[in-house]
Amino acid sequence: MDILHTEASCGWGGQEIRILSESAGMIARGHRVALACPPEAPIAREAPAHGLELIPLPIGRKRLPGLRALRRLLSERRFDVVNTHSSTDSWLAALACASLRDAPALVRTRHISAPIARTASNRWLYARASAFVVTTGESLREEVIRRTGSDPQRVVSIPTGIDHERFAPADRASARAALGLPADRFIVGIVATLRSWKGHRFLVDAVAPLADPELLLVIVGDGPQQEALARQVADGGLEGRVRLVGQRTDVPAWLQAFDVFALPSYANEGVPQALIQAMLCGLPSITTTAGAIGEIALDGRTALVVAQQDSAALAAAILRLRADPALRASLGAAARAHCLDGFTRESMLDRMEDVFRRAAAARAVR
Structure with a gap:
């Protein structure tokens, strides 16, 4: 044709x-x-x-x-x-x-x-x-x-x-070494264009009060909200706990380096590519019900689903996954299996x- x-x-x-x-x-x-x-x-x-x-x-x-x-x-x-x-x-x-x-x-x-x-x-x-x-x-x-x-x-x-061979589980330590990320931190990551409705600011607000020195939030992407997010991080004194790394082409490596993926969108979503990519990498994810996210994010089965624009709920979900390695493993495995069935x-x-x-x-x- x-x-x-x-x-x-x-x-x-x-x-x-x-x-x-x-x-x-x-x-x-x-x-x-x-x-x-x-x-x-x-x-x-x-x-x-x-x-x-x-x-x-x-x-x-x-x-x-x-x-x-x-x-x-x-x-x-x-x-x-x-x-x-x-x-x-x-x-x-x-x-x-x-x-x-x-x-x-x-x-x-x-x-x-x-x-x-x-x-x-x-x-x-x-x-x-x-x-x-x-x-x-x-x-x-x-x-x-x-x-x-x-x-x-x-x-x-x-x-x-999504290409399920390119986006697949890999050795986390190797991925972190290649990207210059610390081996001993618990990394929550997001890969998304920095648009308001992707909810980055709520994720930063969620991390700010958590008294966990090993917790690190990594934000991959650029876009209209870049300056606002950088200012939010600076004003909160969060430079050591939040990293904005900009637009990257090696997205699989970043996902493979994370412990948890978060996408707190509150509008305009279909089934987000970044969330499918993270799930195919076997990552436990935290997200919302925006748009058609519910087609892949089944609460407690393939992801943790929280209320939109709710930093406290995001923080609670992060702490829950931080404390439960078995839950992280089960959610990640179920997420990949679910996305292999119809989202390739x-x-x-x-x-x-x-x-x-x-x-x-x-x-x-x-």
Whole structure:
């Protein structure tokens, strides 16, 4: 198949990483994949390294030049499927396709759990303009159906799949030695873009009052909240107990070095990639019920689930895992087993490939 992804966002996070990972997997399966995005977007810099054809277009805003550019591309190139990802490019692609006689099938992937406004325009976009809607979690799928009136048969939950061979348990001491982390500390870690709704500040607040000199919080990632978090750590005198290490590409090694993974998100989540990665590494995790997290975080079975925006609950969960090595081991083993059953990269590719084929087939009949 000839597949075109569109992405209007000029940010960087799990959404962009999924597009690249999924696209590279489809290319490996013999499909032709291109990406249309603003030339200044971070994903534009990364796309060639993943084998994608990059098509720079002015689609960062809902404006006429972007619509014209996308319409021109779709009229000149015969794509089988257009897979859109953000609101802006979804609207531009839907309008472009609606104005063409022989348009490709439109698949709208919705990555986040923010509410969808109940408007006639959204009902058109989701229920009529899109051949299929893909969500990254079952609760997001139910939200789309409930708020847009879309046919349930054309709304599919396909969580982001992770490479279970790359993200796997490994020797913790070796990982720490390679990263320069102390061998004798109990390390709670988080790997996530520093956005407000990821809940980093509550995690720092949770660690601050704990009287445990061996406890160390390691924060991997960068983003809009970097300065605020650095200030929070400095103001609290926590420099020896909290480390912000910035953006890293060697994510598996960091996860393999942790004792516990924490992700206290309180909004906008599907099934977070970082949490799946941590679970596949066999880490006991502390998280919340935000978005579709409940599909992998089963309280007391595959993770400890705490209330959102609750530093005291986070602290209690950290102390519980600190004191109970057997619980840490059982949660980590169960987490990996659960994620191997449906949250791997190959599972995602199989299901996305099926959606693309069905969308393209429906277009051919039309």
